Amino acid sequence: MAIITISRGTFSGGADLAKWVAEKLGYRCIAREVLTEAAKQYGADEEGLQKALMEKPGFIERLSSERTRYLTLIQAALCNAMKDDRVVYHGHAGHLLLTGVPHLIRVRVIANMDLRIASAMHRQKLSRQQAIEYIRKMDDARAKWTKFLYHVDWQDPLLYDLVINLDNFSLSVACEVVCAATKLEVFQTSPESQKLMDDLALSTDVKARIISDPGIKTAEVEVAADDGIVTVSGTVGFQEELNRVNEIARNAPDVRVLKSDVRVETHWALTQGRYAR
C-alpha cells in the first residue's frame, strides 16, 4: 500500500494512466477534486486556487505572497486526501507538495511531441498548429512555475522515482510498472511513515486555517505537528490576532496539545497603513 503522484505534461497520457492504476489497485483517483475541497474547507475561491497552481508567475509577483497562501491551502487539502493511503493523485505538483513522505511513489509520464499533438487535436478538436501552441504554452508555464516556486527544473528526472516514456510502452505496460512499484518494500506504508503523513496533514491544515481566517491579516507563522502536539511559531501584528491564532489552532480537529510560540511584532507600516486601528 502506498500513495502515488503522477506528474505529466498536458496530453501526455498521465490522466489515463492514473485511472488505470487506480482501478487495478482499487485506489482512489483524484486531481481537481483537491481544489474543490480546498475551496470548500478554507473558504477560498476555486478560480484563484486554480490560477495559483497553473499560471506562470507574473513579473512583479515576487513581491506578493498571494500565491503562497493559495498553495498552502491546496497543500493542506491534498495532504488531507492522501492521509487515507491508497490514493493516486494526478493533478499538478503532487510530488512537490508532498515532499518527504516515505511511502509516496513519484511517477512522471512523458510522451513525444507527436503523440501529444495527436491527443490534443483529437480531444480538444484543435488544429495541429493550435495543438502545438497550446502544449508549448502549458509546458512553458509549468517549467516557470516550478522554477519560481520550488527552484527546481521540472524536467529533472531526479525529482521522480520512475519516469515512464509512453512512446514505446502501452498504457497497460506502464500501468504494470506502477503497480509493481507499489509492491516494493520501500514504498509500503509503515506506522512511522503514516505518522509522518499525518503530521504533515495536521500541520498544513492548522496553517491553512490560520491564514484563511478573515480576522487574521498579519500572521507570518510556521506550524509543526508531532502526533497531535502542534507548535505554532512566528509573528503577528496585533494581540487580538495572536489570540485568534491560538484559538484556531487549539480548536482544529486532531490537535491534542498546542504549543504557541507566536510573538506580537508590529511592523512600522502597520501602524499607519490600512491596518492602523
Added chain:
Amino acid sequence: MAIITISRGTFSGGQKLAECIAAKLGYRCISREVLVETAKEFDVSEEKLLEALTKKPWLLERLTRARDRYLAYIRATLLKEVKDENVVYHGYAGHLLLKDAPHVFRIKVIANMEFRIKNAMERNNLSREEALQYIREVDEGRARWTRFIYDVDWNDPNLYDLVVNLDQIAIESACEVVCHLSGMEGYQRSDLSRKVIADMVLASHLKALIAADSNISDRRVEVVADGGVVTVSGTVESIAEADRIRNIVRMEPGVAEIDSRLRVRLPVWLVGGV
C-alpha cells in the same frame, strides 16, 4: 524481450542492475566485451575505440569526422552481438548505437550525487573532493559527447523507455520490475523484428567496411538493407570511389541486389563556372 540497454552516470549503480537483470533472465551481460570484439575484428586498438566513445570532441573534429569510422565499427559489432542472443548491454551509448532497432528496452538509471560520491569513494579509494570532481568530469564529457555525436541531450528522459531513480528504489527491486516487464508482450522477437535486425546488421557491417577502406575519402555514405537489397546513397569524390563502394557491397555474402544512388561531387572549377 531481447535487448535491454542500461544507461547510467558513472557510479550510479547501473552495472549492478545490469548484472542482476542478466542473471535473473539468463541474458548475456556485456559492456566492454563489445570493444574487445570490435578491436579484434577491425584491427584497431581498444583504446582508440574507447576514446571514440568517451572523449569530448575537440574543436576541429567536425571537419575531420575521424570518429565516425570507429563508431561504425562499434555499431556493427554491437548489432551482431544482439542479433540472435538476448543481451543486457550496459556499456556506453547503447540506446543511441541501437537506435531504431526493434524490441530494445532502454533503461536509464539515476541516483543523487551523494549516493554516487559515496560509491566512487568506496570503489576507487578517492577522497570526497576527488570523487566529486571525477563524477562531474565524466558527466560533462558524456553530455558533450552525446550532444556532439547524436545531437541530443543525454539527460533528456525522452531518450529512454524507463528512468529509475535509485535514491529510494533498491537495485534488487528495480531489477525485479524490469524482469517482470520484459516478460510482457510487445517485447518478444517476432518474424518482423528478426528481419529488421538482420537488415540492420548487414547495413551496419557494410558501413563499417566502407569506413575501413582508406581509399574512400568521404565516409558519410548511407547504407540501407532490405532483405538482400542494399541501397547506398551519399556523395563521393570520384567515380572510382563509387565503384569501390559498390564492389565492397557486391562482395558481401547475403547481398542480392545493389541499388546505387551515389552521386559524384562535381569538381570545384565546374561548380564555380555554373
